[in-house]
Amino acid sequence: MSRVVCVTPNPAIDVTYRVPELTPGASHRAADVLERPGGKGVNVARVLHALGVPAVVVAPLGGPGGRWLADALADAGLPVRTVPVAAATRRTVTVVDDSGAATALNEPGRPLSQAEWSAVVAAVTEELAGAAALVVSGSLPAGAPDDLLPRLLAAARAAGVPAVADTSGPALLAAAGAGPALLKPNAEELAAAVPGATLDAARRLLTLGADRVVVSQGAAGLLGLAGDEVWRVAAVPGLSGNPTGAGDATVAALVRGLMTGAPWPDVLADAAALGAAAVLTAAAGEVDLAGYARFLPTLHAERVG
């Protein structure tokens, strides 16, 4: 089976510290130090890998942390196409205390040179030959070129590969104009990029050029637009857990749906089930496959417009 190319413009090493209680101003001994490959494109690739869908991660990686991340992905059986860059790959630290509260300390992505961004585009273009789909996920480091998403999506179009983008801010609008197969903002990201009611804002992304739009709305489920059809899937009721990474699992299911050509309502229900299965796991990039199997038969998309 040909591969899904998962581009992660802003990868990270996700670090989790466990402390009894986080007290500002105090000194804490971190127990259970956990380090994982992170970044939304990496998470999508890990979920696809868990589903048996071949994927390759393309990411700019630099410094000792970048080498660690490439090694960790390879150890997990995930192919990675590293674009070597001068800037050290960032870390994101999450401090979890005994009450379950999670405090995030996210390093910003360090800027790349324009030549390094061009090398990212060139690596993606090479990987697109014979690929099944392109996924571009996550934020962009400061200083990334405004036309990065359009360049990546144009490369996919030229290669005849369907492209999915999950991003925010100006990059979301730029992506829409490049005619992707699918955009997957969450409701907050959509509201920040396009003023107006959720459905109107999603329709605006179609008008700009996207073939389909899925808006993830947390406990309100998924809204899926294709042409002039609007579908809705309710979320799994009463779900509690770790929502980080649920959007990435949703994207993984959506890209699999585009690849198989399954009916749109079935794709949406599958995406809602896999997103819910991610909430059951402790870490982003993982899904609870038993939970997925339990949720899937209970979810059905209904046409609402």
Add this chain to the structure above:
Amino acid sequence: MSRVVCVTPNPAIDVTYRVPELTPGASHRAADVLERPGGKGVNVARVLHALGVPAVVVAPLGGPGGRWLADALADAGLPVRTVPVAAATRRTVTVVDDSGAATALNEPGRPLSQAEWSAVVAAVTEELAGAAALVVSGSLPAGAPDDLLPRLLAAARAAGVPAVADTSGPALLAAAGAGPALLKPNAEELAAAVPGATLDAARRLLTLGADRVVVSQGAAGLLGLAGDEVWRVAAVPGLSGNPTGAGDATVAALVRGLMTGAPWPDVLADAAALGAAAVLTAAAGEVDLAGYARFLPTLHAERVG
């Protein structure tokens, strides 16, 4: 000039994040991410280097962070004798907010194998040939051999090199029994290791075998015992700043004093001035040399016993 061998059994990468306000349970974007070589022996070596006293760092280093730390020391002009180990070198994260409050999240040192500890002792033994002094500073990772300090101090004795230890807990008592030239606990570390009043506890370390003992007492200054003489130096009054690393600067001055054979009260006054000069700087391992020059003439040790 021959070198001071600075052993750091538990090195770290010291990371500082600046956030407007640390709020447990919230997500923060860290600005001004700063990474520095850390660990108390590393700090002592950096202060000696700033004073023009040649020093070499001996440390077990592992993983990408260990390589980073070795490179960063070399870039700073500090020789480093790396003992390669399997465990990744730990990180310590300090979150500083706009109020100046510092919240520490310290990873514990990862355990080394007994063979790796023996390699540390062997590396130190080699570096001691022709060395001016040995400094062993800082905590020990869990699982370190009980006799690590005695083995290092015995190697110094065999090489005819004076040895200084700045450690805590059972390692402090074990070090005393091995007959070091000097021990430098702080008052809390001394109280935790030896019950009783500060002066009585310090005398106990002499009885166990240390030639000299200096107890750092923060705003109460330094207490210095040599044979049956007890001296005291007051702290610089009204000093405020960053006390992290003040003890390491104090150790650097003490070891320089042992090397030059300066009179004991002068060594103590010098150590108090250099410790105060460290409080003026933002980071451990640095001293404000202008502050040092300003403080030194104002400090004098008085004999109190």
